[in-house]
Amino acid sequence: MTTLLVLIVVVLLAVALWQLTKIFDLTQVGKNVNNTQVANDNDNNINGYLMFAFLCFIYLTTIWCLVYYGHFPLIGDSASAHGPEIDNLMVISMVLIFVVQTITQALLHYFAFKYRGREGQTALYFSDSNRLEFIWSIIPAIVLAVLILYGLYAWTNIMFVDEKEHKDAIVIELYAQQFKWEARYSGADDVLGKANVRYIEGVNNLGVDLSDPNAQDDFTSSELHIPKGTRIIFKMRSQDVLHSAYMPHFRAQMNCVPGMVTNFSFIPTLTTAEMREKPAMVEKVANINDIRAKKSQALIAKGEPALEPYTFDYLLLCNKICGASHYNMQMKVVVDTPEEYAAWLKENAPKTIVQAVKNAAAEAKAAETPAQMKDTSSTKSKDTTVVAQAEVK
Numbered sequence: 001m002t003t004l005l006v007l008i009v010v011v012l013l014a015v016a017l018w019q020l021t022k023i024f025d026l027t028q029v030g031k032n033v034n035n036t037q038v039a040n041d042n043d044n045n046i047n048g049y050l051m052f053a054f055l056c057f058i059y060l061t062t063i064w065c066l067v068y069y070g071h072f073p074l075i076g077d078s079a080s081a082h083g084p085e086i087d088n089l090m091v092i093s094m095v096l097i098f099v100v101q102t103i104t105q106a107l108l109h110y111f112a113f114k115y116r117g118r119e120g121q122t123a124l125y126f127s128d129s130n131r132l133e134f135i136w137s138i139i140p141a142i143v144l145a146v147l148i149l150y151g152l153y154a155w156t157n158i159m160f161v162d163e164k165e166h167k168d169a170i171v172i173e174l175y176a177q178q179f180k181w182e183a184r185y186s187g188a189d190d191v192l193g194k195a196n197v198r199y200i201e202g203v204n205n206l207g208v209d210l211s212d213p214n215a216q217d218d219f220t221s222s223e224l225h226i227p228k229g230t231r232i233i234f235k236m237r238s239q240d241v242l243h244s245a246y247m248p249h250f251r252a253q254m255n256c257v258p259g260m261v262t263n264f265s266f267i268p269t270l271t272t273a274e275m276r277e278k279p280a281m282v283e284k285v286a287n288i289n290d291i292r293a294k295k296s297q298a299l300i301a302k303g304e305p306a307l308e309p310y311t312f313d314y315l316l317l318c319n320k321i322c323g324a325s326h327y328n329m330q331m332k333v334v335v336d337t338p339e340e341y342a343a344w345l346k347e348n349a350p351k352t353i354v355q356a357v358k359n360a361a362a363e364a365k366a367a368e369t370p371a372q373m374k375d376t377s378s379t380k381s382k383d384t385t386v387v388a389q390a391e392v393k
């Protein structure tokens, strides 16, 4: 790495020296009879045409990217109620950028060509033009104002959810830590118990306050299950560093910040099964499985096991580079029908955190007892803490 940096510095120094000699040469123009370093009409023509060539290069690259990568962005088939609004905003912004960039690049390169240098011709100088400045200020100002206002309107609609208004909403905590997610459900009372990093101990790795009455029926899951058609209010926390809860198919993202609770809320509109049946998704999965089949052939030839076929699942990803295994920080999200969700709750709700802590304590005690029984003869004199406390008293 150091060698590379030294090499870069040496190359940059060489370039700087070369440029300095060129500048020096230019200062000698007029004094010197040799004017080969000054651009003549031929050089200007070449540069003018190169401008056009570069314009073609930009356009061709754009077309190539659209053809080969155009199917990657997730547009349409969003799985949340607010999804179409975000998609709309995205499409409007992208189309606008595309049109403006296509026109302005063409104008920029055309004028660079048209007004290329010609011997004996000097540029027309004028100090300012109020009309021109007005036009190129007011048009972008109006367009940007409309775009920003529309964006703000969409943002307010999506982000400002009054929890009191949505009494039937399900509150779920998303807990981020390097490098995994955990979901905490509020149980029968629909209220999440208090939690704080100070209470983290053993299996209580979310730091739930076990003395809080609301925490008694809280349970956790390493898979996020949510029912279709119900508002879900996510409360996000992080144990260590900045993470970002990103659920692309629901067009949802929110930072998880250590020491504070952040919120995001949405209504899922497509169950996992329904999403798997969408034509675009069927095509995408078939593509992935084609690639996997080809890779599998190569693996089998090497005597290694073949890849499993891929089936679509919603994912909760981390969208902040939070450490070495950030790329793999994900949790499966399952959107159930209300009936399926009720069945899942019935199965998982009894596995409360309080119960898990009790079980762990009982297990620890069971493991301790045989060891204690072995050396009962010497335990009395070995309990140094008791002796120490007695001395302090």
Ligand SMILES: [Cu+2]
Binding pocket: 176, 242, 243, 244, 318, 319, 320, 321, 322, 326, 329
């Ligand atoms: Cu992360």
